[in-house]
């Protein structure tokens with residue numbers, strides 16, 4: 148049988164990825180019934196997971212699960228099509244209204260994922276006469292959104308706002324945009340929102356802030372006053388469901404509905420996901436939510452006193468070292484993913500710990516002592 152060119156290409160590509168220790172495949176994770184999402188069986192082995200972005204443990208919250216069940220019974224499993232075609236369910240509108248209120252914005256638009264929200268916002272507001280300035284450690288969905296913006300894209304060094312100022316000063320583009328994670332997803336460090344806002348105000352640049360991981364802050368509301376902005380968020384991390392959103396002035400969000408291809412040409416989030424996110428948002432905005440955030444902050448401080456977000460990286464450098472360290476932790480029943488290029492720059496492979504309010508102090512202490520053994524001086 149003649150092997151097709153595509154088969155040969157697939158084999159060679161897989162071989163190259165294996166050779167570079169970059170081959171990946173998801174393994175099975177079955178959460179325990181009463182483990183708050185943080186304990187379960189990973190490939191059949193009991194583990195405590197520090198891998199999930201369900202920072203507040205809301206995925207398993209009874210009110211969130213019940214809301215998803217109700218929506219499923221009432222509205223069915225799917226949304227049928229894009230909202231401009233089939234119409235919005237009441238739960239879509241309710242969620243957008245409450246997301247806008249939460250963010251102190253005029254309006255919000257829900258997308259199927261946070262990834263879709265970023266590519267939708269950046270492609271809709273980009274164009275040939277726009278300069279887009281992007282932090283070098285921004286999330287992949289921002290990088291892809293920049294590609295789809297059909298704009299000049301200038302990547303500035305991580306959190307180097309002097310370089311950003313120079314780029315903005317030198318630009319003769321008709322419009323300028325600056326895009327940044329507010330909490331960087333693989334490093335857990337924070338953008339300086341004040342500095343970004345000041346530069347954007349001075350250059351009349353649109354600031355697109357991705358707040359996917361901003362469960363413990365920073366809150367940019369005050370800094371954004373008087374700055375043209377869009378706030379991108381996700382329903383899949385702090386809110387424990389699935390979906391994304393963009394919040395901002397109504398004139399901007401209405402334009403997204405008309406221009407963002409990842410809103411227009413895709414089916415709306417399912418009623419169950421939307422209802423789950425809405426219920427989670429209501430928990431988050433209650434005194435119970437305050438307590439969960441406080442608990443998460445306590446867990447982060449217990450694990451890594453200097454961390455500024457629930458994402459705690461443990462730098463290994465070499466891909467193999469990161470994989471071996473993750474394997475050593477797994478042997479002790481601790482699931483901490485090794486993150487390798489291309490997710491992070493070459494030579495900066497690491498473990499990425501995600502803390503949750505659902506972790507107990509005992510679980511946090513177990514991770515600490517395992518890290519002390521596997522990578523002394525890690526913290």
Ligand SMILES: Cc1ncc(COP(=O)(O)O)c(C=O)c1O
Pocket residue numbers: 260261262263265286288328332357359360381382383390391
């Ligand atoms: C900073 C950032 N933005 C956007 C996304 C995409 O969000 P979602 O998983 O909802 O597509 C992620 C997550 O993976 C992220 O880390």
